[in-house]
Amino acid sequence: MTWVAGAMAFWLAAWVLNARLAAGRLSRHPVGRLAIPALFGITLLVVWEGLVRGFSVPAAILPPPSAIAARIAVSGPVLWGDFVQTFVKGALTGYAIGCSAAILTALAVDRSPFLTRGLLPVGSFLAALPIVGIAPIMVMWFGFDWQSKAAVVVAMVFFPVLVNTVAGLQAAEPMQRDLMRTYGASYRQTLAKLRLPAAMPFIFNGLKIATTLALIGAIVAEFFGSPIRGMGFRISTEVGRLALDMVWAEIAVAALAGSAFYGAVALAERAVTFWHPSQRGR
Template sequence: MQWIIFAFAAWVVGWALNIWLSNMTLKGFVRFAIPIIFGLTLLTIWEGVVRGFDVSAVLLPSPSAIAVRFAASGSILWEDFVQTMVKGALSGYIIGCGSAFLTAVIIDRFPFLQRGLLPVGNFVAALPVVGMAPILVMWFGFDWQSKAAVVFVMVFFPVLVNTVQGLQASNAMQLDLMETYAASPQQTLVKLRLPMAMPFVFNGLKIATTLALIGAIVAEFFGSPIRGMGFRISASVGQLALDMVWAEIVVAAIVGSAAYGGVALIERTVTFWHPSQRARS
């Protein structure tokens, strides 16, 4: 009973605190604090409800149990992380985004190809590409190569479409200016059109980070060696070891946010001139 009261109290305190903070003048610190308080309040309520109502660990483990499991199985989590994220997702991401970028630069030279590939690429980007996973697992075997292939297929089209769009972002006046400088097509590409395309490219890269993680994990549901995050999740669900599943999800969340943040950080250094970046500082 007291756990339920505790959860309720946490909710009231957290909510009141946030209302109070929201009415203050927003300095950088307060802006950060509000969502963090909200998250902590949710965690506390979760903990209180799980303990108060005695929810079985098979249904929903408490945050503290997840934290204990997370701390205790560091080596397994690390092994899975290396298998899925570094070998599978990262290599597929780099190869996929790199070749999509190069393809976009090449087809930019041929308006005919551009008009043909852009609708098709847009179409493919909306398809449930994850479905390719069983086929690619069959072609490339159970190890990380097949996961990298799934990631490749998933990230290729969003990045391609965004880059092609970005390369068309320079307007006529800017192109005319380059022409008056007697710039060669290569110079125009490197000095004007590629920089102008960067906001679009990074938009594609950001979409691709989440897709890459999803691709690598889901591909493991179709077959994998006995390590990897997707394998561990489906195996642990089978054993009803839900605290392990949640620990893997915590890892996935941390990696996902870190990858997204990393790309956003690079974006900020590369496209520092763009209005959306300047406004913040």
């Protein structure tokens, strides 16, 4: 009971502190901006730990965060192997192939306004479909190893990036294009100097959506068959053995990898589209 009471006391204290912080001057400061959500996250973990221990919830239903942390600490090599298999080989390869294929397709189609008009609605329709379902087919075609996962990722990231790139290439204003024409700029010059830079905010929007999709595709594809490593494989088999601390450890790695991947693309975006209003004034 002391665990529950302690957790509740910590929760109340953190709540009061957070309300104070939010009302105070610190909330306009970058430190406060970081401290308040961090405190909230820590509170969640403490309440989780306290409730699980206080009500002695079986580890097969919900392990406490401390057990998950301990599991992460001892099974570093396994987690690293799974990370390399799923993220580096499956997701990253597929992401690179899918995104470059989509951008190249968009550039190829861009020459013909007719095809562009046709591709945009079809592409956005396909982007809304549950493409993960293609996973069993890809596993049949490319085998159990990472190649099939990469293929699923290619299919998943292709359409969002394609639609965004096609839309982005139309973002340059007619006035600006006319200016390029008065300079006597060729198609390639206009593309390189005006239209691609103008399309970058759109392209990066697609690339950011694709980061999450890539990881989801790589993990879910492993549910349909994989070698004996990989994040999706580990999750589905350890769930079967009710070793939930390992599952949570794997989820923590996936969450970390997902946010880091997104963060990296967002940083690249800031470097490339520093001129865009959404990136200025920070």
